[in-house]
Amino acid sequence: MKILIADDSVVSRHLLEATLKKWGYAVVVACDGLEALELMQRENAPNLAILDWMMPGMTGLEVCERIRQRAREPYTYILLLTSKSQKEDLIEGMDAGADDYITKPFDQHELQVRLRAGRRLVDLQAELLSAREALREQATKDSLTHQWNRSYIFDLLCRELSRAERECKPVGVVMVDLDHFKSVNDNHGHFAGDAVLCESARRMQSTIRQYDAIGRYGGEEFLVVLPGCDEQSSFNLAERMRKQLSQSQMSLTENAINVTASFGATVAVPGQVWTAESLIRKADEALYLAKRLGRNRVEVLPIESPPAPAIVSQPETEPVAQ
Numbered sequence: 001m002k003i004l005i006a007d008d009s010v011v012s013r014h015l016l017e018a019t020l021k022k023w024g025y026a027v028v029v030a031c032d033g034l035e036a037l038e039l040m041q042r043e044n045a046p047n048l049a050i051l052d053w054m055m056p057g058m059t060g061l062e063v064c065e066r067i068r069q070r071a072r073e074p075y076t077y078i079l080l081l082t083s084k085s086q087k088e089d090l091i092e093g094m095d096a097g098a099d100d101y102i103t104k105p106f107d108q109h110e111l112q113v114r115l116r117a118g119r120r121l122v123d124l125q126a127e128l129l130s131a132r133e134a135l136r137e138q139a140t141k142d143s144l145t146h147q148w149n150r151s152y153i154f155d156l157l158c159r160e161l162s163r164a165e166r167e168c169k170p171v172g173v174v175m176v177d178l179d180h181f182k183s184v185n186d187n188h189g190h191f192a193g194d195a196v197l198c199e200s201a202r203r204m205q206s207t208i209r210q211y212d213a214i215g216r217y218g219g220e221e222f223l224v225v226l227p228g229c230d231e232q233s234s235f236n237l238a239e240r241m242r243k244q245l246s247q248s249q250m251s252l253t254e255n256a257i258n259v260t261a262s263f264g265a266t267v268a269v270p271g272q273v274w275t276a277e278s279l280i281r282k283a284d285e286a287l288y289l290a291k292r293l294g295r296n297r298v299e300v301l302p303i304e305s306p307p308a309p310a311i312v313s314q315p316e317t318e319p320v321a322q
């Protein structure tokens with residue numbers, strides 16, 4: 001584990017550094033508070049820091065406050081080095097966000113115990129962070145293809161639509177359905193079917209732009225959101241995905257098969273308020289058209305404007321007979 005030590009006293013710094021190295025820690029050294037702060041704000045900064053309280057430029061306490069203000073993740077465990085005379089100020093140190101303290105000159109056993117407690121907290125937090133990351137992945141990704149799942153891609157489309165509305169830009173929506181997918185499952189088994197789904201997603205993903213998004217919408221259906229794309233560019237991108245998908249056979253465990261897909265696209269044009277539902281319905285319609293016209297093709301359908309809100313006519317008042 002990496003530890004940062006910051007101390008302006010050369011003697012104390014060297015002693016601390018030698019001790020920590022002897023215990024197997026990797027040590028990063030700062031000679032004053034400003035340098036410590038700079039080192040602690042870098043990427044992959046140590047998650048454990050020992051800061052001398054009294055330092056020129058910036059005190060250990062001020063470094064502590066600055067670090068806590070940023071609420072950095074992962075957490076930095078901070079041990080303050082204090083002189084005996086500062087003991088009564090410790091509450092102030094804890095208020096500034098220090099986790100623990102040790103008095104100078106430090107006792108080796110005491111330091112070892114304090115560091116062990118710090119390490120335990122840092123390790124626990126790392127476990128928590130990775131568990132949270134796994135949960136986030138589970139909640140937003142499709143477990144088979146690792147693309148976005150249905151609810152996430154739907155939300156993403158809604159977000160893109162409101163952004164496009166603000167920025168007056170179009171959004172392309174493409175619905176993809178693998179052709180004759182049932183026969184892959186029937187003839188080669190479900191594992192082969194799963195492999196085909198993963199490889200199809202991978203091939204499509206490899207052709208879209210960085211800011212496009214692809215999600216698994218249903219069994220063998222994918223929804224692709226293309227921010228900023230009008231009809232022509234939506235068609236071009238769908239065509240690129242179609243070609244990439246069908247250009248070479250997909251090899252399964254025993255044999256290789258040709259996989260194609262049909263694509264239905266529509267575009268939310270600027271100047272109107274579109275709902276995700278109406279766009280998906282229109283893209284679906286275009287997809288069925290592509291299926292009817294022979295599969296392995298792209299069809300784009302323009303979406304009609306949503307009907308203007310009905311005006312409820314007020315009953316006319318009878319002219320009063322004069």
Ligand SMILES: [Mg+2]
Pocket residue numbers: 007008009052053054055
């Ligand atoms: Mg000092």
